[in-house]
Amino acid sequence: MPDPRDTRxxxxxxxxxxxxxxxxxRSEYHRHAVYDDQFSLSEDVWDMNLVSAAIAEYVLEHDAVLTRDDGARLYVTGRPRQDEEYLVAVMAPKNVPEAFRGVREPDGIAVPDDPFRAADDITAHLLPRYDKALAQVQHNAQSLAPRAAAPSGGADQVVMTWADDGRLVARPASETAASVLRETGFVYDKRQQTYALSGDDTATQGRSVRAAGARLSALGIGVVIRNAPSKPALDTATQAAPTPAKPARTR
Structure with a gap:
């Protein structure tokens, strides 16, 4: 369905x-001459809600991709028929498709035509969902990768569990892993004999998870991420919307 000319x-x-x-x-802007041009980028949009529906149903004419220095990407386009709003979604990393199995999409959001308020909404709601979903995908990819033979003492690993209060609780199996956790922001709980990341600041929590995962992986230490027993799958998605007639390709 063509959208009236977007003058934003x-x-x-x-x-x-x-x-x-x-x-x-950094921001990179793209204008599309024909409808099919918008799919070269949007096929990586990690969304099954507002944004994928808009891509499938409307001629969007233009979009922008914001790329963070660590490789994270945001897809930005105008919200059809809503002149004072934009749509923002994260873009999926380049992993083997099997790594996305069982991981719920960190669906995009609508933001106001105000970059200050939009940045607050993205930081508070979208990026934390992305960090959780990305951690699960990275764990899945690591599990799928060929593994070297385990050392004689058995393979080291760190088990991380999402608690009901939003904390991420980790149980390392060695002092080496415990040291990495301390250095990336985890706080030791002597009574529980665990390390935890507070859920008060989800952006900081996400950065610590990524840093810990990368350092542990480089040391050959596996990471297992689990949900609390009372929780369903990772809460990385907003409420579902009707599936569009021609959804953009997602993971």
Whole structure:
């Protein structure tokens, strides 16, 4: 369905948004001559809700991709028929398809035509869901990768569990793993003999998870991420929307 001509200055909005988001981001703007052009980028959009529906049903004419210095990407486009809103979704990392199995999409959100408020919404709601989903995908990819023979003492690993209060609780099996956890922000609980990341600041929590996972993996230490027994699958998605007639390709 064609959308009435979009007169919003998406390019300027995306550049301003990149400046307001935490971390270092760069913005790349694209204008599409024909409908099919919009799918070359949107096929990586990690969404099964508002954003994928808009991509499938409307001629969007233009979009922008914001890329963080660690490789994280955000897809930004105008929200059809809502002149004062934009749609923002994360873009999936380049992993083997099997790594995405069982991981719920960190669906995108609608943000106001105000880069300051939009950055707050993205930081508070979208990026934390992305961090959780990405941690699960990275764990799945690590499990699928060929493994070297385990040392004689058995393979080392760290078990991380999402608690009901939003904390991420880790149980390392060695002092080496415990040292990595301490250095990446985990706090030791002597009574429980565990390490935990507070859920009060989900952006900081996500950065610590990524840093710990990367360092542990480099040391050959496996990471197992689990949900609390009373929880369903990782809560990385917003409420579901009707599946569009021609959804964009997702993971």
């Amino acid at each position: 200055d998406l390019e300027s909005f995306a550049m301003a948004l990149a400046d307001e988001l935490p971390g270092q981001w």
